[in-house]
Amino acid sequence: MLKLLASRLLQMIFIMGVISLILFAIFDSDKFKKQIAVNELGGFAVSALSDQNYQAWLEKKGLHVPFYERYLNWAGGVARGDFGKSFEKNESVAGLLATRLANTGLLAFWVFALMIPLSLLFGVIAGMREGSFQDRLTSFISVFTTSLPEIATAIILTVIFALGLRWVPSNAAMVNGWDWRALVLPVLTLVLYDFGYVARMTRASMAEVMGSQYIRTAVLKGLPYRRVIMRHALRNALIAPFTIIVLQLNWLLSGVVVVEVFFQYAGFGKLLLDAALYGDIYVIQAATLVAVFVAVLSQIVSDVGYTFLNPRIRFT
Amino acid sequence: MTAAEIALQPALPLRLRIRQADSIVALLLLMWIPLTLYVMFGSYLGATLKNIVLLPAIPATIALYLIAVTSWRESPVAVIGATLVFFWLFVAVSAPYLPLIDPNRPIAPFAEIGAFKKDHWFLLGADFKGRDMLSRNLWGCQRVLVWGVSATLVAYAIGAFFGLIAGYLGGWWDQAISLVCNIFLSFPVMVLFILILNYLGPSGFNIVIAVTFASAPAIMRIVRGLTLDTKSRDYIFAAQTRGEHPLRIMIFELLPNARGPIIVDACLRLGYTTVAITTLTFLGLGLQPPDPDWGLMIKESTKVAMVWKFSYMLLIPALSVSSLILGFNLLADGLREMSLRD
Numbered sequence: 282m283l284k285l286l287a288s289r290l291l292q293m294i295f296i297m298g299v300i301s302l303i304l305f306a307i308f309d310s311d312k313f314k315k316q317i318a319v320n321e322l323g324g325f326a327v328s329a330l331s332d333q334n335y336q337a338w339l340e341k342k343g344l345h346v347p348f349y350e351r352y353l354n355w356a357g358g359v360a361r362g363d364f365g366k367s368f369e370k371n372e373s374v375a376g377l378l379a380t381r382l383a384n385t386g387l388l389a390f391w392v393f394a395l396m397i398p399l400s401l402l403f404g405v406i407a408g409m410r411e412g413s414f415q416d417r418l419t420s421f422i423s424v425f426t427t428s429l430p431e432i433a434t435a436i437i438l439t440v441i442f443a444l445g446l447r448w449v450p451s452n453a454a455m456v457n458g459w460d461w462r463a464l465v466l467p468v469l470t471l472v473l474y475d476f477g478y479v480a481r482m483t484r485a486s487m488a489e490v491m492g493s494q495y496i497r498t499a500v501l502k503g504l505p506y507r508r509v510i511m512r513h514a515l516r517n518a519l520i521a522p523f524t525i526i527v528l529q530l531n532w533l534l535s536g537v538v539v540v541e542v543f544f545q546y547a548g549f550g551k552l553l554l555d556a557a558l559y560g561d562i563y564v565i566q567a568a569t570l571v572a573v574f575v576a577v578l579s580q581i582v583s584d585v586g587y588t589f590l591n592p593r594i595r596f597t
Numbered sequence: 598m599t600a601a602e603i604a605l606q607p608a609l610p611l612r613l614r615i616r617q618a619d620s621i622v623a624l625l626l627l628m629w630i631p632l633t634l635y636v637m638f639g640s641y642l643g644a645t646l647k648n649i650v651l652l653p654a655i656p657a658t659i660a661l662y663l664i665a666v667t668s669w670r671e672s673p674v675a676v677i678g679a680t681l682v683f684f685w686l687f688v689a690v691s692a693p694y695l696p697l698i699d700p701n702r703p704i705a706p707f708a709e710i711g712a713f714k715k716d717h718w719f720l721l722g723a724d725f726k727g728r729d730m731l732s733r734n735l736w737g738c739q740r741v742l743v744w745g746v747s748a749t750l751v752a753y754a755i756g757a758f759f760g761l762i763a764g765y766l767g768g769w770w771d772q773a774i775s776l777v778c779n780i781f782l783s784f785p786v787m788v789l790f791i792l793i794l795n796y797l798g799p800s801g802f803n804i805v806i807a808v809t810f811a812s813a814p815a816i817m818r819i820v821r822g823l824t825l826d827t828k829s830r831d832y833i834f835a836a837q838t839r840g841e842h843p844l845r846i847m848i849f850e851l852l853p854n855a856r857g858p859i860i861v862d863a864c865l866r867l868g869y870t871t872v873a874i875t876t877l878t879f880l881g882l883g884l885q886p887p888d889p890d891w892g893l894m895i896k897e898s899t900k901v902a903m904v905w906k907f908s909y910m911l912l913i914p915a916l917s918v919s920s921l922i923l924g925f926n927l928l929a930d931g932l933r934e935m936s937l938r939d
Binding site: 432433535557565 | 881895904911923927
């Protein structure tokens with residue numbers, strides 16, 4: 282077990298190292314240095330810039346240093362907890378990333394707090410009797426909601442609840458301070474999209490357990506149906522959904538980009554997109570590494586958690 | 598015919614087996630090649646050729662739809678899915694011949710649904726530049742469909758190739774390919790899209806590359822698993838004994854026998870790719886203006902249409918893209934159901 286954990290963690294560190302090196306190499310090209318210059322000074326100013334002045338600008342930004350030296354400096358900084366400085370916003374990447382991650386974390390917390398009970402409830406009820414009315418209803422709802430992409434769900438919810446009924450604001454930029462109502466639509470969008478998938482997986486797992494011999498035995502013994510479900514079926518039926526729910530973290534990090542951009546919520550996804558469009562290399566580096574870290578960590582947690590919950594599985 | 602009877606039939610020679618599916622493949626090509634030519638290379642075609650190139654695709658699409666409906670009639674879910682998908686395919690191939698006005702011509706800005714302005718009846722209203730929404734929406738499906746399907750096809754070709762190699766050859770090949778795939782799979786998909794498209798620049802061809810990088814590793818895993826499963830069958834040993842080349846075994850023996858799960862996954866993946874293209878265009882990393890497509894319509898409207906009165910500008914493309922994705926998903930569901938029943 283420990284050996285498995287250690288090898289997975291080592292693999293993760295290796296992957297993150299490779300990715301950071303590739304990203305550095307990509308964003309070190311002249312094209313991207315020019316892109317930063319255009320974004321900061323304006324296109325006209327850059328085209329009017331003499332070669333010498335451009336070199337001076339590069340030097341001021343610390344971009345003239347050769348690639349490997351810059352990478353080593355950066356890697357050394359990361360080891361000390363210093364992620365460099367954003368070109369666009371002129372503040373330390375660590376601080377910027379921390380606030381944005383906290384915002385996205387809050388969003389993610391509410392998404393999971395709503396999505397987990399909802400999808401488990403629907404999935405279990407549907408899986409209890411295969412082919413019953415509630416089963417078909419749940420299948421229908423989940424196919425339908427997963428078919429709506431986040432962008433479409435966001436639009437439909439905005440049009441109904443923000444523009445039509447005017448219950449909640451249509452954007453979550455929160456320029457006038459914190460407002461919980463602005464968070465309603467982004468959370469609902471993500472919940473609606475993800476709910477269907479988890480519910481279907483729960484249903485499949487529940488249906489499989491309900492068809493097994495020990496449940497039949499428990500029913501034939503004359504145990505109350507409620508007790509069969511709560512005591513016998515759920516324990517096994519919820520193992521598979523657990524791993525799937527943990528893996529949703531990975532999905533959330535991509536889904537959050539669209540939703541944050543659409544609702545203009547100052548979170549991690551928007552930071553990443555803005556940084557990528559600006560060519561803000563240190564922010565992109567840090568954000569990508571965080572994303573990969575979360576994704577790989579969730580995979581490890583789901584694998585390890587699965588072996589704990591289901592002792593029949595043993596990794597060798 | 599039961600499975601046992603099929604198994605008892607004498608094996609047809611490879612050439613004949615392929616010829617059975619010939620007519621469907623021919624129809625698919627007849628529909629697909631003109632559409633791709635029209636959308637990807639329209640500017641090189643010349644005016645006369647561009648006017649007629651889509652004509653043969655229209656009967657091909659209708660014929661394919663009829664074949665699909667008759668052969669899948671046991672599963673209503675698949676028929677509904679096929680109807681949705683073929684509706685948009687039909688619109689895509691017939692858009693130049695439908696009585697629509699030029700989707701890029703500005704006429705009456707902010708004309709509402711059903712308004713009659715400047716000698717034109719706006720059935721679905723007009724957008725903020727005064728372009729007809731009905732026309733833009735129907736033309737918009739061309740680019741989404743062509744780029745989405747091409748991207749999925751390329752991703753499948755590459756992913757399946759590496760999956761076959763990793764699964765069939767095993768050993769070092771497997772180790773190396775799996776390692777590279779693990780690196781790509783540890784990215785959240787959208788992060789990978791943003792990084793690749795930002796590096797290559799936004800365009801349709803670069804979307805194909807980005808989708809390939811994002812989906813091929815997952816496809817490789819599926820095909821690798823299926824290959825490992827089929828590798829130990831007798832007919833593979835027979836082919837090996839005949840001394841067939843490994844490449845021939847992979848493509849003509851392994852791949853056709855693993856096609857069931859692959860087709861279902863491909864339908865789902867078509868849905869994902871459609872979502873990805875729409876989303877990327879919305880984020881400004883995908884297809885470029887002025888030609889209409891759904892993501893672009895959403896992107897342009899979010900800046901100006903955030904009021905109840907003009908919300909149709911957002912709703913129409915959003916519902917269109919959802920219906921196409923719903924079609925792909927229902928098709929996948931129905932096909933899976935049918936393959937489980939056999």
